[in-house]
Amino acid sequence: LRLWSIKTKTPHSHLTSLLKHLRTHPCHDSLPRCARTLLQTPRESTAVVEMGAGKYCHFGLTSGLRYSLQNAHHIPDTLSLIFNIDGLPLTRSTRGQFWPILCRVANCGKGKPFFVGVFYGMAKPRDADVFLQPFVTDLQDVLLSGLEIKDQLVRVRVAAIVCDAPARAYILSVKSHSGFYSCTKCDVKGEHRDGRVCFPVVTGEGRTNDSFRDLLQRQHHVGQTILTELPIDMIDCIPLDYMHLVCLGVVRKLLHLWFS
Template identity: 40%
Template sequence: MTERYSEYVKSSNLRRKSTATVKTRLESYFTDSLTSVDEVNDPVESAYPDCVEQVAECDEVENDDHSGQNLEEMVTECTAEAYPETVGDFENVVESDDEIQQPTLISSLMNWAVEYSITLVALTALLSVLRHHHPSLPKDAKTLLHTNRNYLIKQVAGGAYFYFGIVNALSRFLNNTFLKIPDRHTIKLQLNFDGLPLYKSSCIQLWPILGLVQGLKKPCLIALFGGKSKPLPLGEYLRDLVTEIQILAAGFTFKGKTLFIKITSVMCDAPARAYIKAIKYHTGYAGCDKCTLHGVHVDGRMTFPDSTSPVRTDESFRLQMDEEHHRDISPLTETGIGMVSMFPHDYMHLVCLGVTRKLLELWAGSNGRLKCRLPSKKVSQLSETLLSFKCHMPTEFARKPRSVEERHRWKATEYRQFLLYTGPVALVDVVSAPVYNNFMLLYVVISILACPKLCVEFCDFAKTLLVSFVQHFGQLYGRENLVYNVHGLIHLSDDVKEHGQCLDNISGFPFENYLGQIKKMIRSPQFPVAQVVRCMSEFENADCSADTPNETKLRKPHIP
């Protein structure tokens, strides 16, 4: 294709030059009818020495019968005679090349409407205006976007349910990377379960099942449930997923290649993880899903002060050796998924929204110990320091630092930014030395576990630092603050070691971003599942967000 295109460019350039030369000569011939042929030939010979022969042939048009021809036909005829090798299948080449390189107006409108979430009403109004100039455009936005109107939404587990399917959800990825995927390749897939409330004034919520191929940034939608509460019973909600996982265990055929799918991990926050695994929630006595430690009630809170309890295993979970830990039997046990090893702690919820937010609340809030609580003057100093970093933050940070007074509105990325970048600098001379040293323990550990090169080599060292942090945390802030999130840090390095990946690859950040995109698809509180199904069909038809492997794109020049 490249050789054909280069030949086409070379021939088309030659043809354009010859056409322009002959056209200029003919226009001069017809407009200056009073000038003799000899007077015209002299300047032409001097200006176009390489085209004297073909121009001379064109001058003989006076003696031919061209009364029925216009100027363009004569130009084409003269050019074909002068450059016969450039004509050939020129028109066919142009048409085929335009089809490859230039999108049509309809496809451009489709991509634009999907990319910017244009409403159907607005898009239909735009089409009514454009149809005056482009009658070939459809009248309705649904026709333009090829919206799927033939779908079956089932009533399952107390709400509306639609199952897209794992293979169907991965079809875009498979089509884009089919040539690079070898036969009998194993696709590593992460699963995610989480609840998505739609409105503050209503109890309507969605429970999507998401999947993420290892190496990609954008998840795919496997199933969607919508109702006024979480799906109950759990078996009905997971039935289709469990059945397809069991079928795919033997592999599947895609365009002549045999492929396999392996579930590597299941990412959930603590409540969703307890719900999917059918175990006690994190506020229960047997709430820790990684070890057999039983909690202790202190000041109305469930705490987990010990860090040396025996760990749970997939086998002990399957046999339900700790009866107090289980509420029921999870349907996922039938798929061969490790119910302990394949459910790592979510770094986003555990560390960023859990421990880091709790530290800021203990410092700037009203519930921390007096010896660790900051006076209002120190809190203002910390806020001013963070705000002074605004103009110095690189463009790679999506959010700029905000004051501590707005900490309740901080997002997970802002807590991560404070922990790994701004906090170690801003806290100097603001908190006491023991508090600062305790914070730096957490900073060092997360920096190690978040680095792809250091997380495996120094994983055992990180485990030692985490145990030290939790013990020192209890001494500083009291045993009543050793809650589930703080205790869970002890098992964080074990999850990294088990999966052999850094924290960013076993976190909920990509899934939370995709949940936000799903929420934007909802335009009305009526039939939210049907709205998402139709929007997903529009995304599949458009070509504005194809799945490609992770490639970091820098906005500005960087020194390697």
């Protein structure tokens, strides 16, 4: 009955009414009286806090991981996590937008992404460090202490933090993709051609985790990101965005040149 109500998206009022009718029969007198009890709806609501010009709701990384893995048949000794941070508009008629922080377990079945936290406002969070603080605190804890699931203590590692170019520059506190020193993989300086910044010849040296954390190329950074508090590789763990660079970037441009 619980699965049926979830799959059919039955309103709570209708489900409660159905339960009352079913309970009149002796065979079903053990059923709960209301939909909230049947669906085991949490009594405590997740706190929504003011954050700059918007609101933020933090669901938690640990609880999300435990819920995501509750039906897993085998849990590996080390969980590899993939995170995604990006903004998305809600409607075309307003400027309201969500900035969710999503997580997915990459090496345990076909785990679905779940929310770690979400920001709502008329623009992106003004201060990226304030926005990321609850997420970083949660992640620091599981990276340091591990996670106990089904009486098993498992280690946790960050496989990747996936973002498109604007979101990546935002969370890393570096120059946006239209800047001369915007490349997150090497320290090459771009050139301004035909109204855009491009990198015709790659002559720079590859960035390293140490060089990023030490802000060796000051022109690349606009600040010190809170993500450096995590024990991760700031270059390897934050990859380039394949969808926008290749599928919707180079390939789209080639198709336009070939067929237009």
